[in-house]
Amino acid sequence: MLLxxxxxxxxxxxxxxxxxxxxxxxxLVSNSKPIREKFKKGxxxxxxxxxxxxxxxxxxxxxxxxxxxxNITHLFTPSGLHFSSxxxxxxxxxxxxxxxxxxxxxxxxxxxxxxxxxxxxxNSIKRICIFHELKIIKGFSKNEKIRQVxxxxxxxxxFIIDALRGSFFESPLSFCYSFIFLSxxxxxxxxxxxxxxxxxxxxxxxxxxxxxxxxxxxxxxxxFFLTLIFSYLFPVWLTIFFIPMKLQxxxxxxxxxxxSISFFVKSILFLTNLTLEFDFYFSSLPLxxxxxxxxxxxxxKIKLTIITILLLIHSNPLLNFPIASxxxxxxxxxxxxxxxNKIDSIHNSRGKTIIFFKSGRRCVHEIxxxxxxxxxxxx
Numbered sequence: 567m568l569l570x571x572x573x574x575x576x577x578x579x580x581x582x583x584x585x586x587x588x589x590x591x592x593x594l595v596s597n598s599k600p601i602r603e604k605f606k607k608g609x610x611x612x613x614x615x616x617x618x619x620x621x622x623x624x625x626x627x628x629x630x631x632x633x634x635x636x637n638i639t640h641l642f643t644p645s646g647l648h649f650s651s652x653x654x655x656x657x658x659x660x661x662x663x664x665x666x667x668x669x670x671x672x673x674x675x676x677x678x679x680x681x682x683x684x685x686x687x688x689n690s691i692k693r694i695c696i697f698h699e700l701k702i703i704k705g706f707s708k709n710e711k712i713r714q715v716x717x718x719x720x721x722x723x724x725f726i727i728d729a730l731r732g733s734f735f736e737s738p739l740s741f742c743y744s745f746i747f748l749s750x751x752x753x754x755x756x757x758x759x760x761x762x763x764x765x766x767x768x769x770x771x772x773x774x775x776x777x778x779x780x781x782x783x784x785x786x787x788x789x790f791f792l793t794l795i796f797s798y799l800f801p802v803w804l805t806i807f808f809i810p811m812k813l814q815x816x817x818x819x820x821x822x823x824x825x826s827i828s829f830f831v832k833s834i835l836f837l838t839n840l841t842l843e844f845d846f847y848f849s850s851l852p853l854x855x856x857x858x859x860x861x862x863x864x865x866x867k868i869k870l871t872i873i874t875i876l877l878l879i880h881s882n883p884l885l886n887f888p889i890a891s892x893x894x895x896x897x898x899x900x901x902x903x904x905x906x907n908k909i910d911s912i913h914n915s916r917g918k919t920i921i922f923f924k925s926g927r928r929c930v931h932e933i934x935x936x937x938x939x940x941x942x943x944x945x
Contacts, residue, residue: 600811604820610827614803617796620644629831632838636789637770637781641796643740646694646748649682651797652804653698668706675702689733693744697724721749746773766790768857775849785841792834799826852880 605611609626616622622630622642633639640647656678663671679695682688700720707713725745728734734741750769751762767786774781806823813819856876859869910924921929 601806601820605824607824607828610824610831613827613831614806614823616642617648617800618644618804618807629834632834635782635838635841636785636792636834637774638789638792638796638834641793643690644688645690646697646744647793647797648800649691649694651800653678654797655801672702672706675699687736689728689731689737690740690744692731692733693724693728693748696727697721697748700724718749721745724748743773743776746776763787763790764860766793768860771849771857772854775851775854780846780848782841782844782846784844785837785846788837788841792830792837795830795833799830803827850880852876856880 602608602611609624609629612624613629616625620643633641660671660675663674676699679699682691682695697720700723704712704715704720725741728741747769750772751765767783767790770786770789771781803823803826806819809819853876856873859872859876862869910922913920913922919930923929
């Protein structure tokens with residue numbers, strides 16, 4: 567219900583994320599024109615800029631669509647992923663300070679987590695900073711009850727603090743999607759790093775239900791793989807804005823950046839083409855319950871029985887009836903006739919695009935893995 571209400575809100579703060587991002591972009595662009603000129607393909611530098619600032623207007627349509635196909639559009643939003651990739655490189659320093667000086671560790675850690683709060687907006691990054699700080703407080707607390715607090719309550723406290731800051735009204739959808747994703751990712755009683763792929767997969771499937779977008783299981787797997795690679799490459803790409811141009815010219819550093827981003831782009835395009843060879847699906851309530859049951863502790867026989875029943879309910883055709891009885895004729899959309907008729911409005915529903923004409927008639931297009939099925943009596 568919170569997510570639905572967030573979609574209806576159209577609140578834009580005067581000092582919101584978009585305004586701050588445009589300022590940051592202007593600063594980076596004005597200081598990095600010589601760097602861009604050294605790139606053989608300007609689109610490679612534009613992609614780095616998009617990952618840093620979130621502005622993807624200069625990117626080719628094909629590249630943006632590939633990100634969407636693989637469910638990695640979150641790479642364009644400065645978020646907890648970007649901060650955590652930087653945080654990862656400071657872990658050796660933090661481990662060293664823990665052994666030598668706890669106060670120094672707390673000071674350095676707090677400074678790092680507090681730095682994003684000097685900027686206007688960037689709420690996704692600030693949330694993960696609050697979460698990291700609460701985790702540290704929990705780990706070093708002398709109170710045994712505090713040390714036994716589950717991740718669920720840390721996530722809940724993180725978003726309560728974030729909501730009190732007013733971040734929900736700055737970006738309601740960002741707040742709700744972050745809450746759903748982080749909760750699904752970290753709120754397992756027996757959270758284990760080696761299972762992170764399955765946590766990520768389940769969270770993405772549930773999010774596609776709320777975003778009303780279709781997904782590919784293969785695309786989600788490739789998306790996780792690319793996100794993992796990105797978390798290691800992003801801190802390296804970020805350094806290009808801080809290395810003096812003289813050093814870049816002497817050591818020809820730009821070529822390294824271009825080769826790495828070129829490899830990443832080619833991987834995205836290749837995996838996108840591979841993903842498009844397979845079917846896409848729409849999420850459903852039975853599929854959501856399947857994901858939740860997978861993470862719930864119960865007897866294996868009972869769990870497998872419930873999961874099997876839920877998958878049968880979700881599957882198409884249901885209960886293995888002949889697939890021919892579920893197939894409908896696929897006709898190409900007649901766009902010429904659509905242009906001739908006066909369109910009043912267009913609405914997107916789950917798996918459908920509904921076109922309303924000013925005459926009061928409507929045209930429904932069903933989106934299917936095999937194509938688009940047109941049901942239109944008036945064209």
